[in-house]
Amino acid sequence: MNNTSNQLLVIFGASGDLTARKLIPALYNLYEGGHFPENFAVLGASRSDLTDEEFRKRVVYESPYLKDEVKKKDKDFIKKFADMMFYSDLGSDYDSEYSKLNKRIEALNKEHKLDENYTFYLSTPPSLYEPIAKNLSDQGLTKGSGAEKGFRRIVVEKPFGYSLETAKELNIGLQKYFKEKQIYRIDHYLGKETVQNLMVTRFSNSIFEPLWNRNYIHHVQITNAETVGVEKRGGYYDKSGALRDMFQSHLLQIVSLIVMEPPISADADEIHNEKVKALKSIRMMTEKKDLFENTMKGQYVASSINGKRVKGYREEEGVDPESKTETYGAVKFFVDNWRWKDVPFYVRTAKRMPTKVTEVVIHFKTPHHQVFKEQDVNNKDNKLVIRIQPDEGILIKFGVKVPGQGFKVERANMDFYYSSLSDKNIMDAYERLLLDAMQGDTTLYARADEVEAAWAFVDPILEYWANDKDVPTYGYPAGTWGPKNSDDLIEDSNGWRNPGELLTDETGFCII
Ligand SMILES: NC(=O)C1=CN([C@@H]2O[C@H](COP(=O)(O)OP(=O)(O)OC[C@H]3O[C@@H](n4cnc5c(N)ncnc54)[C@H](OP(=O)(O)O)[C@@H]3O)[C@@H](O)[C@H]2O)C=CC1
Numbered sequence: 425m426n427n428t429s430n431q432l433l434v435i436f437g438a439s440g441d442l443t444a445r446k447l448i449p450a451l452y453n454l455y456e457g458g459h460f461p462e463n464f465a466v467l468g469a470s471r472s473d474l475t476d477e478e479f480r481k482r483v484v485y486e487s488p489y490l491k492d493e494v495k496k497k498d499k500d501f502i503k504k505f506a507d508m509m510f511y512s513d514l515g516s517d518y519d520s521e522y523s524k525l526n527k528r529i530e531a532l533n534k535e536h537k538l539d540e541n542y543t544f545y546l547s548t549p550p551s552l553y554e555p556i557a558k559n560l561s562d563q564g565l566t567k568g569s570g571a572e573k574g575f576r577r578i579v580v581e582k583p584f585g586y587s588l589e590t591a592k593e594l595n596i597g598l599q600k601y602f603k604e605k606q607i608y609r610i611d612h613y614l615g616k617e618t619v620q621n622l623m624v625t626r627f628s629n630s631i632f633e634p635l636w637n638r639n640y641i642h643h644v645q646i647t648n649a650e651t652v653g654v655e656k657r658g659g660y661y662d663k664s665g666a667l668r669d670m671f672q673s674h675l676l677q678i679v680s681l682i683v684m685e686p687p688i689s690a691d692a693d694e695i696h697n698e699k700v701k702a703l704k705s706i707r708m709m710t711e712k713k714d715l716f717e718n719t720m721k722g723q724y725v726a727s728s729i730n731g732k733r734v735k736g737y738r739e740e741e742g743v744d745p746e747s748k749t750e751t752y753g754a755v756k757f758f759v760d761n762w763r764w765k766d767v768p769f770y771v772r773t774a775k776r777m778p779t780k781v782t783e784v785v786i787h788f789k790t791p792h793h794q795v796f797k798e799q800d801v802n803n804k805d806n807k808l809v810i811r812i813q814p815d816e817g818i819l820i821k822f823g824v825k826v827p828g829q830g831f832k833v834e835r836a837n838m839d840f841y842y843s844s845l846s847d848k849n850i851m852d853a854y855e856r857l858l859l860d861a862m863q864g865d866t867t868l869y870a871r872a873d874e875v876e877a878a879w880a881f882v883d884p885i886l887e888y889w890a891n892d893k894d895v896p897t898y899g900y901p902a903g904t905w906g907p908k909n910s911d912d913l914i915e916d917s918n919g920w921r922n923p924g925e926l927l928t929d930e931t932g933f934c935i936i
């Protein structure tokens with residue numbers, strides 16, 4: 425059933441990279457999947473001077489991101505999609521042309537019977553979020569007549585703030601013009617099927633939740649590794665770094681889903697309430713000693729991968745040649761509540777690692793009495809590996825008897841891969857999130873207090889890394905698993921689980 429109301433999607437920053445690379449292809453997939461309402465239109469807006477036709481050319485007909493679709497699909501289908509795109513330029517200062525924009529919105533609303541439902545998507549530099557919201561409000565565009573007909577929603581891209589203070593300012597700034605229920609803060613990791621599955625794995629089974637606590641869990645590791653460097657975003661990244669770019673948002677969102685208590689229902693507010701409680705229970709580190717012992721930053725240096733020289737971070741375009749910005753960030757922390765007391769969490773994120781992978785590994789405690797002595801001491805704990813990407817799935821490692829005399833124990837794997845659900849097409853994160861915003865579902869968007877709770881934990885680390893001259897920035901050769909001493913952060917265990925090159929078994933997929 426299609427329960428998306430007729431509406432207009434207004435994209436600010438429509439001439440930019442995100443619009444062409446992610447938003448329009450996501451819309452295309454939604455259209456192809458039959459998720460558009462009966463009446464729908466997209467109005468692109470930015471400073472560039474473009475006609476409707478030029479905009480259509482840019483984001484559909486000549487878009488490098490829709491090349492295959494345009495070639496493959498029948499022409500009428502593509503034309504129908506492209507004809508839903510319109511464009512209005514906003515002049516040079518994003519300030520003067522709002523009455524023109526308003527008139528275009530009214531005209532499109534009438535012509536296409538859009539029921540005065542408007543979703544505003546802000547894909548611009550964050551400094552424009554509040555001014556755009558104000559301009560929309562000045563035009564009377566922020567208040568609709570209801571939730572179904574005449575709704576007004578605003579979607580804002582990351583980064584949401586640069587620190588706790590700036591995130592608070594941004595929240596206050598947006599809330600002047602929109603109610604919290606109208607604000608959708610994108611975190612594209614929440615649009616990933618496997619991230620959503622964290623809650624389902626925990627709360628729809630009775631076999632995991634009884635063990636999901638300090639009595640059975642030894643520690644938790646979360647790894648987010650990318651093979652790419654900073655690409656063309658050196659200028660942005662050098663001011664941001666791994667902790668702001670990935671940890672504050674995506675990774676702490678994952679942490680909140682691992683740590684949270686069961687919500688009373690799947691209602692968006694109930695889930696957000698539990699996530700906020702989870703984030704607030706992470707123990708803040710403010711003392712230099714704690715920050716020194718529990719955090720580690722690194723930066724990739726030039727190396728050779730498969731015989732090809734790969735640049736070091738400081739050689740990247742837009743990066744200060746003496747930059748101390750981290751491309752590797754790892755943090756150990758504890759969660760101060762009944763369930764998680766004394767269980768260490770280790771979270772790391774980095775660019776230029778050997779493989780692209782995001783996974784959560786729950787390391788269970790070894791049984792308190794060891795009956796079978798012939799166990800590999802380095803590999804005797806049970807692990808639950810939740811693979812967020814790629815090869816989305818879940819794997820449990822458990823002990824089995826090696827055939828033959830005696831009781832030799834080895835680890836066996838029990839696994840599930842999303843790819844085995846051949847009839848289910850996994851939606852891309854942007855596709856899913858756009859559809860949710862179009863349908864008014866905020867569950868997979870970050871609430872104001874969630875974002876602030878995450879910044880509250882990250883701020884002291886960032887401040888310490890930026891201002892304390894004793895903080896080392898460890899180099900690691902591009903294409904390796906981070907600084908040589910990265911395992912030092914992890915006590916009492918075998919160090920980080922480094923998923924090596926992905927092995928391929930006969931089904932084509934394998935977590936190792
Ligand atoms: N690209 C990506 O992969 C991702 C982007 N984001 C976020 O999405 C937003 C857009 O990113 P992206 O599309 O990459 O950025 P681009 O620089 O490619 O596009 C920015 C857009 O904003 C418009 N704009 C208006 N005023 C300004 C200004 N003063 N300076 C620069 N641009 C302006 C630009 O168009 P014009 O010049 O015509 O006005 C352009 O359409 C950012 O907040 C970014 O952090 C988040 C995750 C990933």
Ligand SMILES: O=C1O[C@H](COP(=O)(O)O)[C@@H](O)[C@H](O)[C@H]1O
Binds near residue numbers: 650669670
């Ligand atoms: O938000 C961001 O995410 C990407 C990684 O996203 P993924 O879906 O490919 O895992 C990261 O490369 C980028 O630096 C960051 O801004």
